[in-house]
Amino acid sequence: MFESLSDRLTRALTDLRGKGRLSDADIDRTAREIRLALLDADVSLPVVRGFISRVKERAKGAEVSGALNPAQQIVKIVNEELVDVLGGETRRISYAKTPPTVIMLAGLQGAGKTTLAGKLGAWLKKQGHTPLLVAADLQRPGAVSQLQIVGERAGVAVYAPHPGTSVGGEGELGVSAADPIDVARDGVAMAEDKQYDVVIVDTAGRLGVDAELMAQAAGIRDAVSPDEVLFVLDAMIGQDAVGTAEAFSQGVGITGVVLTKLDGDARGGAALSVRDITGVPIMFASSGEKLEDFDVFHPDRMASRILG
Ligand code: GDP
Numbered sequence: 001m002f003e004s005l006s007d008r009l010t011r012a013l014t015d016l017r018g019k020g021r022l023s024d025a026d027i028d029r030t031a032r033e034i035r036l037a038l039l040d041a042d043v044s045l046p047v048v049r050g051f052i053s054r055v056k057e058r059a060k061g062a063e064v065s066g067a068l069n070p071a072q073q074i075v076k077i078v079n080e081e082l083v084d085v086l087g088g089e090t091r092r093i094s095y096a097k098t099p100p101t102v103i104m105l106a107g108l109q110g111a112g113k114t115t116l117a118g119k120l121g122a123w124l125k126k127q128g129h130t131p132l133l134v135a136a137d138l139q140r141p142g143a144v145s146q147l148q149i150v151g152e153r154a155g156v157a158v159y160a161p162h163p164g165t166s167v168g169g170e171g172e173l174g175v176s177a178a179d180p181i182d183v184a185r186d187g188v189a190m191a192e193d194k195q196y197d198v199v200i201v202d203t204a205g206r207l208g209v210d211a212e213l214m215a216q217a218a219g220i221r222d223a224v225s226p227d228e229v230l231f232v233l234d235a236m237i238g239q240d241a242v243g244t245a246e247a248f249s250q251g252v253g254i255t256g257v258v259l260t261k262l263d264g265d266a267r268g269g270a271a272l273s274v275r276d277i278t279g280v281p282i283m284f285a286s287s288g289e290k291l292e293d294f295d296v297f298h299p300d301r302m303a304s305r306i307l308g
Pocket of ligand 1: 107108109110111112113114115116205260261262263264286287288289293
């Protein structure tokens with residue numbers, strides 16, 4: 001994960017080691033190297049610009065403190081700016097005062113929503129919750145049965161349009177008579193009735209952002225008034241994925257991002273850009289296909305990992 005960025009940042013910063021004082025030229029040179037490392041990592045240009053200008057300003061204005069030598073001071077500044085660009089504090093789920101808490105998943109097809117529904121369900125269960133997964137992706141053939149399989153593996157209940165059967169299953173066209181908005185609403189009603197305390201609503205994704213997808217997602221949002229709308233973002237796509245997050249942010253309104261496929265993301269551009277561009281925090285990260293390849297996203301731990 002982020003190997004090349006990590007190597008290059010570490011190299012740029014170790015070059016400063018042993019220097020008793022840093023001149024403005026030293027700082028400018030280091031800032032240039034950091035800039036190139038971030039651009040090569042596919043971090044979006046406005047994010048890189050802001051990052052570099054803050055690092056330079058802080059490094060040049062830094063008082064020489066007793067505890068840290070100048071090189072350590074710059075490492076500290078870069079670390080703090082990385083934490084900041086990754087979202088600062090860890091952002092936890094905002095649970096509803098009166099259960100159930102409704103979490104809606106949105107994103108492009110293939111981003112990893114259905115897989116995530118299982119992972120999040122299993123994680124919530126471990127935290128002592130009683131989650132229910134709702135299969136409101138009636139677009140992709142097999143999505144309902146996939147959610148049922150994922151739910152079974154995670155030991156989490158699933159509400160599907162016709163319980164026990166697969167609507168739009170393999171071999172069919174994937175067009176269901178059921179309306180995803182009704183399914184989402186009925187799923188939440190069932191959670192209220194049966195006292196599930198968290199509902200995770202899986203929704204349809206397309207290959208690209210389109211008006212119909214956005215309208216359907218907005219319809220589901222209006223029907224179930226989610227406490228969280230999590231945008232599931234395939235980190236391997238890089239900066240382009242950040243553009244889709246921004247479109248969803250404007251079209252549906254999102255409260256958090258879940259990064260998936262971090263295991264395949266060597267560069268880190270999406271991870272480092274998405275918070276700045278959308279203004280919403282990364283809440284969870286997924287780094288593999290297995291249920292347990294999933295955790296709360298901690299900006300400080302990620303920054304330390306990047307800086308090696
Ligand atoms: P959806 O269309 O958004 O519901 O996406 P799926 O949940 O069906 O996931 C698409 C593919 O990505 C599947 O083959 C998943 O196994 C895979 N996938 C999901 N999350 C991850 C992850 O974190 N890492 C890797 N390597 N693969 C993942």
